[in-house]
Amino acid sequence: xxxxxxxxxxxxxxxxxxxLVSMMGVAMGVGFSIAMASLMEGSQRDFITRIVDNMxxxxxxxxxxxxxxxxxxxxxxxxxxxxxxxxxxxxxxxxKAPWNxxxxxxxxxxxxxxxxxxxxxxxxxxxxxxxATLLGIDVERERQAxxxxxxxxxEGGLDSLHTAANGLILGRGLAAKLGAQPNDTLTATSASGxxxxxxxxxxxxTGIISVDSSQSYALxxxxxxxxxxxxxxxxxxxxxxxxxxxxxxxxxxxSRWGYKSESWQESNEGLLGAFAIRNAVMYITxxxxxxxxxFGIFNVVSTVVYEKTRDIAILRSMGFEPSxxxxxxxxxxFLVGLLGALLGWGLGFGLCQILGMIxxxxxxxxxVQGFILxxxxxxxxxxxxxxxxxxxxxxxxxxxxxxRLKPVDTIRGAA
Amino acid sequence: xxxxxxxxxxxxxxxxxPGLVPAVLVDGVDFRAEKGELVAITGAxxxxxxxLLYLLGLLDEPTSGSVIIAGQDCAPLSDAERxxxxxxxxxxxxxxxxxxxxxxxxxxxxxxxxxxxxxSDAEQDAHGRALLKELGLQGFEKKLPEQLSGGERQRVAIxxxxxxxxxxxxxxxxxxNLDSKNSRIVFDIFRNLARDHGKTIITVTHDHDxxxxxxxxxxxxxxxxxx
Ligand SMILES: Nc1ncnc2c1ncn2[C@@H]1O[C@H](COP(=O)(O)OP(=O)(O)OP(=O)(O)O)[C@@H](O)[C@H]1O
Ligand SMILES: [Mg+2]
Numbered sequence: 001x002x003x004x005x006x007x008x009x010x011x012x013x014x015x016x017x018x019x020l021v022s023m024m025g026v027a028m029g030v031g032f033s034i035a036m037a038s039l040m041e042g043s044q045r046d047f048i049t050r051i052v053d054n055m056x057x058x059x060x061x062x063x064x065x066x067x068x069x070x071x072x073x074x075x076x077x078x079x080x081x082x083x084x085x086x087x088x089x090x091x092x093x094x095x096k097a098p099w100n101x102x103x104x105x106x107x108x109x110x111x112x113x114x115x116x117x118x119x120x121x122x123x124x125x126x127x128x129x130x131x132a133t134l135l136g137i138d139v140e141r142e143r144q145a146x147x148x149x150x151x152x153x154x155e156g157g158l159d160s161l162h163t164a165a166n167g168l169i170l171g172r173g174l175a176a177k178l179g180a181q182p183n184d185t186l187t188a189t190s191a192s193g194x195x196x197x198x199x200x201x202x203x204x205x206t207g208i209i210s211v212d213s214s215q216s217y218a219l220x221x222x223x224x225x226x227x228x229x230x231x232x233x234x235x236x237x238x239x240x241x242x243x244x245x246x247x248x249x250x251x252x253x254x255s256r257w258g259y260k261s262e263s264w265q266e267s268n269e270g271l272l273g274a275f276a277i278r279n280a281v282m283y284i285t286x287x288x289x290x291x292x293x294x295f296g297i298f299n300v301v302s303t304v305v306y307e308k309t310r311d312i313a314i315l316r317s318m319g320f321e322p323s324x325x326x327x328x329x330x331x332x333x334f335l336v337g338l339l340g341a342l343l344g345w346g347l348g349f350g351l352c353q354i355l356g357m358i359x360x361x362x363x364x365x366x367x368v369q370g371f372i373l374x375x376x377x378x379x380x381x382x383x384x385x386x387x388x389x390x391x392x393x394x395x396x397x398x399x400x401x402x403x404r405l406k407p408v409d410t411i412r413g414a415a
Numbered sequence: 416x417x418x419x420x421x422x423x424x425x426x427x428x429x430x431x432x433p434g435l436v437p438a439v440l441v442d443g444v445d446f447r448a449e450k451g452e453l454v455a456i457t458g459a460x461x462x463x464x465x466x467l468l469y470l471l472g473l474l475d476e477p478t479s480g481s482v483i484i485a486g487q488d489c490a491p492l493s494d495a496e497r498x499x500x501x502x503x504x505x506x507x508x509x510x511x512x513x514x515x516x517x518x519x520x521x522x523x524x525x526x527x528x529x530x531x532x533x534x535s536d537a538e539q540d541a542h543g544r545a546l547l548k549e550l551g552l553q554g555f556e557k558k559l560p561e562q563l564s565g566g567e568r569q570r571v572a573i574x575x576x577x578x579x580x581x582x583x584x585x586x587x588x589x590x591x592n593l594d595s596k597n598s599r600i601v602f603d604i605f606r607n608l609a610r611d612h613g614k615t616i617i618t619v620t621h622d623h624d625x626x627x628x629x630x631x632x633x634x635x636x637x638x639x640x641x642x
Contacts, residue, residue, distance in 0.1 A: 003529045010517035314513035317474055318527050318575075319502020321495065408475050411587075412465060414511040 004324060007315075008331040011304050022300045023340040025293035026391060030344025030383045033286035035351035037379040040282050042372035044275050051271075054147055054206070055264050056114070056237035057246040060253060062095045063260040094232035095259060102236065105253075110241030114138065114145035117220060118235050119227040123198075124187040125178045132174055133215050134188070135235075136223020145239040148217070151204045154182055160201040161219050167201035173213030175203055192228040290386055293340070294394035301333050301395040305402040312402050313410035322403040329399035330392055337391020341384040348375075348383070420486045421447040422615035423471060423583050428480035430466055430638075440466035442638035443480070448617055450582065453609040455626035456619045458635035464619040465587050467635065471617065472505055472585045473497040485582065502531055506576030506584045508618075510591035512568040514560035520547065520571050521556040527578040546574040550604060566597030573604060577614075584608065586618035590625065602628055 012019045072081055095101065098115055105113045117136040122129050139158045143149050149157050152169065161167040168188070170180065180186060180200050188198045198218065206212055224230050240246055246263035254261040265272060305312070312325055352373050359370045425446040432438040441463050448454050456464050469475040471482055473489055481490040484504060489497060501507075514523050524543040528534055534542060544556060550570045560568055569589060576584055586605070590598035602625050608614040609630070618629070626632050634642040 006529075007515075010515070014517040310511070310513055311515050314507075314515075315526075316498075317472070317501060317507050319498055319530055319579075321498055324530075408469050411469075411474070411509055411511075411513075414509065414513070 001327070004327045004331055008328050008335060011308065011328075012332055012335060015300075015304070018300055018303070019336060022293070022296040022336050023343060025296035026290070026337055026340025026387050027343035027347050029286065029289040029293040030341050030387050031347030031351055032289060033282075033383045034345065034348025034375065034379050035355060036282055036286065037383070038348075038352050038373045038375040039355065039371060040279060041376065041379070042374035044278075045374050046372045047271070047275075051264060051268055052243040055267070056146065057240045057243050057264050058238040058250045058253065058261055059267070060095065060101075060236040060238070060257075060259050060261045062093050062234040064258060065254075065260050094229065094234050095236065098233040098236070101257065105236070105238065111249075112141070112145035112239040114142045114237040114239075115220065115233045116142075116235040116237060117223045117227060117229065117233055119223065119229075120191055121216075121226065122189040123174075123178055123180075123216070124189070125180045125184060128178055130174065130177050131214075132170075134223055134226065135215065135217050136220040136227075137217055138220050142217075145237055148204060148206075151206045152202050153205050154202040156202060158217075161217065164199040164201050166196055166198040166222050167218065168198040169202040169204055169217040170200055171212035171215045172203050172205045173209060174216060175200065177213065188226060190226045190228065194226050194228050196222070196226050198222075286383070287386075290390050293387070294390045297333050297336050297391045297394040298398065300336065301329050302398040302401075304332060305329055305398045308402075309405060309410050310414055312405050313407040313414075316405070316407040317411065325405075326399045326403035329402050330395050333395020333399070334388060334392040336395075337388040338384075340391065341387040344387065345380055345384065348380070419449065421483075422450045422452070422485060423448050423617070424483040425467075425471060426481050426483065428467070428470055428482065429478050430470055430475065431478045439638050441470060441477070444635075444638070444640050446471075446633060446640065448583075448615050450615055451609050451613040452631065453605055453616045453629045454618070455629040455632045456617060456635060457621070457623070457626050457632055460621075462635040463638035464635055466638070468585050468587050468617065468619055472507060473501055474507075502527065503579060504581050504583060506579075506581040508569070508572050508576050508584065508586040508589045510588040512560070512565075512572040514568055514571060514575075516560055519557050519559060520552065520563070523560065523571060524574045524578055527575060531579050543574075543578065546577055547571070550574050551600075564597075566593050566600060569593060569597070569601060570604070573601070577608070582613075582615060584614055584616045584618075586616065588619050588621065590620065590622065598622065598625060605629075 070083055070086065072083060102113050102115055105111050115138055119134050119136075121132055121134045123132050137158075139161060143158055152158065153172065154160070156163065158169070161169065168186065170178075175181070178186065182200050182203065185197055185199050188196045204212070204217075218226075220233075224232060238249075240249065243264065247265050250261040250263035250266070253259075315325065316322070352375055355371045356373050357370075425444050428441055428444045428446070429439070430441040432440060444467060446467075456467065458464050466475070470477050473482065477490075481488050483489065484500060489500065492500070515526070518526070521540070521543050524546060525539045528539040528542065547553060547556060550573060552567065552570055552574065555563065555567065555571070560571065563571065569592070573589070584605075590601050593601065605616050605618060606628065609616050620626050632642070633640055
């Protein structure tokens with residue numbers, strides 16, 4: 001092996017420029033793949049962080065994923081049973097015995113729960129009627145389990161709900177639709193016909209238009225009175241200290257209580273799927289670059305094999321095995337790939353530094369924005385391994401050809 | 416009749432290239448060379464000298480007949496075993512020097528020793544230098560082949576062929592590219608190797624004067640030994 005390496009290095013060092021060019025090919029592939037992976041990973045992590053920071057990690061709703069099984073279904077579980085004209089019985093909506101459940105949830109480590117009654121209401125002000133979603137909340141729990149407090153743009157935060165008899169915090173868009181300002185008193189009407197005077201005690205702005213233009217907050221008790229559903233809760237929003245465990249936890253909660261429990265991953269399935277596709281596109285692009293680089297290596301090793309036909313012949317007649325010859329040229333490909341990968345690591349690292357320094361000055365954005373980069377050792381290891389492997393594979397055909405050369409054919413022709 | 420085991424022997428050796436019109440390269444050759452013998456193979460161009468030498472050197476496989484080296488019949492050997500015999504017992508010199516351009520003179524000479532792997536690096540180095548000195552190439556160790564004259568290159572090639580101390584040296588027109596002075600030097604070396612070191616040397620040559628200086632001449636015509 002040492003001897004083969006010795007000869008392989010001799011060949012490569014004798015044609016430094018060619019070797020360097022093909023190494024650069026590999027380096028480009030590896031370098032760009034590291035930079036691209038870093039960009040992708042960075043933006044993806046940033047996105048997920050935003051989701052994870054701003055959305056509940058699990059939402060338990062007073063819904064069930066499947067209609068309850070009917071007795072006939074239970075009896076003939078494997079039968080081809082079709083039930084028609086079934087009249088579902090009127091069930092009282094809402095999560096049953098919510099406070100027991102909240103207590104159970106809060107006993108779990110790292111879990112925060114915000115119990116909510118979400119209902120549709122009409123808000124009237126100055127002759128305008130606007131429909132809105134009213135979230136009845138428990139201020140202290142809401143503060144711990146969600147980030148809404150940070151989005152309240154008026155003084156006092158969530159606690160301002162306590163400052164009026166029927167306090168209401170509106171999304172800024174919703175307030176604009178109504179033409180209402182803080183301290184205005186609106187008329188709220190629920191689907192069950194209860195009418196209540198409510199005072200605007202605050203405004204919030206999350207930046208998500210659909211939320212800002214339709215959502216409002218009130219104390220849970222008031223919302224229950226307005227909806228005429230005393231003591232009812234129909235939504236539990238859960239924040240976890242380990243958001244990645246949300247899928248398992250949601251499954252567990254759903255199997256325990258039956259209520260539909262949706263993890264943030266499930267709610268954002270489309271987005272996470274898009275990330276997967278984006279990553280696939282990236283890997284395809286990077287593979288393409290490396291394939292091109294492999295052609296370069298194939299080219300060098302083929303050239304060396306062609307130029308070194310005489311050397312191969314004398315080495316074979318001297319007592320080198322065909323496998324030795326193959327080894328020499330495989331090693332040459334591997335070395336170009338390996339050194340190219342090392343160069344590529346440097347290039348990738350440098351590219352990341354440069355990309356990290358770029359700033360976009362977009363006026364609409366309050367902060368100065370740049371690329372969000374995130375490199376992991378996996379990017380480096382993976383790209384390096386792929387480069388070295390593809391380089392070795394690229395040299396396989398010429399190496400095999402070299403090992404099959406018959407020394408006599410060459411020696412006869414040489415004079 | 417010599418009763419000792421010959422260093423190398425060919426028994427009714429034939430090499431026929433298959434094809435529409437099969438080409439007979441070597442045709443039923445019987446041949447033997449003793450230890451310490453310097454044999455010249457002569458013959459017109461195309462008479463099969465090189466072909467015979469390749470067969471004797473296990474570089475080519477005969478269509479029929481066999482080559483026996485130091486009493487061992489090589490016909491039943493595997494490719495790997497033949498390769499090992501070449502490494503251990505045979506040395507080759509060709510008309511072209513076949514030196515590896517990327518390696519120094521000493522590096523070239525040490526190549527077969529490295530492959531055989533019996534000597535330490537230091538021993539290889541010392542042995543290589545000794546061989547070069549013996550062939551009058553002292554001081555050339557660190558030079559590259561391209562910095563040498565044709566005669567010097569050919570002597571380096573001889574040194575390399577001798578690196579693993581083979582009993583048999585096979586040379587195919589080793590002086591084909593050399594002037595008469597250098598040719599004489601090469602043959603002096605051969606004679607010396609045969610006489611003083613007991614090497615068996617079989618060399619193909621076109622040069623009748625040089626052939627005459629050998630212990631014996633074998634003349635080929637149309638792939639057959641004629642004298
Ligand atoms: N691959 C081949 N196909 C057909 N004929 C071949 C082939 N190789 C060699 N020959 C023929 O075999 C015969 C013997 O060739 P060989 O090289 O052994 O002759 P030689 O005596 O060494 O000649 P020279 O003195 O020119 O080197 C020649 O007639 C040659 O043309
Ligand atoms: Mg010839």
